[in-house]
Amino acid sequence: MEVGYAVRNSQGEVVRMIGSIRDVNHEVILKNRLKSSYQRLSEFRKALDQSTNxxxxxxxxxxxxxxxxxxxxxxxxxxxxxxxxxxxxxxxxxxxxxxxxxxxxxxxxxxxxxxxxxxxxxxxxxxxxxxxxxxxxxxxxxxxxxxxxxxITEQKEAQEKIFQSFEKIKASEKKYSDLFHFSPLPMWVFDLDTLRVLDVNEAALTNYGYDRDEFVGISIFDFRPEDQVGTMKEFLEKNPGNFTVSKEKFIHQKKSGEQMIVEIFSIPIEFEGKLAQLVLANDVTTTVRYLEKVEAQNKILKDIAWTQSHIVRAPLARLMAIVQLIKDGIVDLDELNQYLGLLDSSALELDQVIREISEKANKLEN
Structure with missing residues (x-):
């Protein structure tokens, strides 16, 4: 980069020229890096725009x-x-x-x-x-x-159909039996007094990894992680012997120890003369993890947007102002080195900001 200006005498005649030559490779690298970061960010935003409102x-x-x-x-x-x-x-x-x-x-x-x-x-x-x-x-x-x-319309509509089916069960034991035994979703019935399982379908046995003899008779606390037992007891205390049609999310644990997030639909029924609760467990682990990932990406994009609008402006504005001062010949020789130093420090500051944006963009990519 070549920066120069003319020094004139009182008659306006040019008596000397003052100029400096500065290596702009660093600024070119910065510019290219910033352009690359913005391009990647634009691609991420486009992808997000297609999947998220x-x-x-x-x-x-x-x-x-x-x-x-x-x-x-x-x-x-x-x-x-x-x-x-x-x-x-x-x-x-x-x-x-x-x-x-x-x-x-x-x-x-x-x-x-x-x-x-x-x-x-x-x-x-x-x-x-x-x-x-x-x-x-x-x-x-x-x-x-x-x-x-x-x-999440499709997911909610599917859940609503299941929920409506549960409500119809009250009027028909046959419908209960068919829905229970042929349902592809895990279902079981537990005694409201003892909180132990009275019956279970094949889908639950397959999903949780137990055989029928192991599952029937276990407490509803037995397929919950130890740190979640308190949450379940608290839920029961808020609904003492007064179970109604409900929908809640819990963490369940398979026989293997693997944990999953389940959305529980339950409804009170009478089973073999006992007051019981019919339960359907819908594994929503994948959905919840996806939503968490989307939320994490949204937070990163929010941080990048804030950095662009608040942090990038300051060093960029200083760079432009200093270059304009030198270009207009307002800076004298004594001040030139000082302003070139400011130009360099502002460029380094902008470089650091671009690095931070690039790091955050990499998090989105990963």
Whole structure:
């Protein structure tokens, strides 16, 4: 890089030239590295945009931006969404208290997670697992909300069909028997007094690794990890002898010791003259792990976006300002070395920021 300017006398005549030649290889490397990082980040964002719904709102819930995945799932155009309130998606399924709790949480600067049943423009419904991130300025004040949503409609509809089948069981022992014995999902019946298993289907035996003689008669605590027994006892204390149709998530342990996350559907029935509970265990380990991975990637993208908007600007602005001063001939010879030093330190600072962005992008790749 060659930087120079003319020194003129009082008549405006050029009397000498002052200039410097500086190796810009370092800056070229920085520029290429930054370009590469941005390109990779753009690819990650494109992949995320295809699989995840992203909505940006102000503090009042007015939509400021929405990605293409959100447009396709909701049925609204981007123009229709931007400027609308998020309640445009409400289905009427959740009570007002549900939304009040959600808003109280995010306005307090805390993340909120949950399942939402929303309504498309055509009136049909869909389910999304949603994480809402409060975005904060440099003073720690919340000024935006970023909602990241994953479509779980198929999973919820399948669960709802099973749940509805359970409710029909009360009126038909034959339906119970057919559903129980031929279900591909693990099911068992346990005694409400002793909390021991009375009957179990083949799917449960296969999934949990027990034979029938081992499974029938064991306590419902026996297929839970030791650190989860307290959680189950706490659940039972909150529902003492008063089991109803319910749906909860627990950690279960197979005979081999392998653990899995299960969503439990249960319903009270009468079994061989005893008050009992019919249980269906749906293994959701893969789904939960996937959602956790998506959430982790979303947090990394959030960090990268914050770094780009807050950290990159400072050294980049200094670089541009110093170069402009030298280019305009405002800097005299005595100040030149000082400004070149600032130019170098700003370039090094920008290099470090780019390295951090690259490291975070690598985490997404892995």
């Amino acid at each position: 992203i909505i940006l709102t102000d503090l009042d819930g007015i939509i400021l931006d929405a990605n293409q995945s959100t447009v396709e799932l909701s049925g609204y155009s981007k123009e229709e969404l931007i400027g609308s309130h998020t309640r445009v998606n409400r289905s009427g399924y959740h009570p007002k208290e549900f939304y009040q709790t959600m808003w109280n949480t995010i306005k307090a600067g805390k993340e909120w997670k949950g399942e939402l049943k929303n309504r498309r423009k055509d009136g049909s419904h869909y389910w999304v697992f949603t994480t809402i991130f409060p975005l904060k300025d440099k003073f720690g004040n919340v000024y935006r909300f970023l909602a990241v949503r994953t479509d």
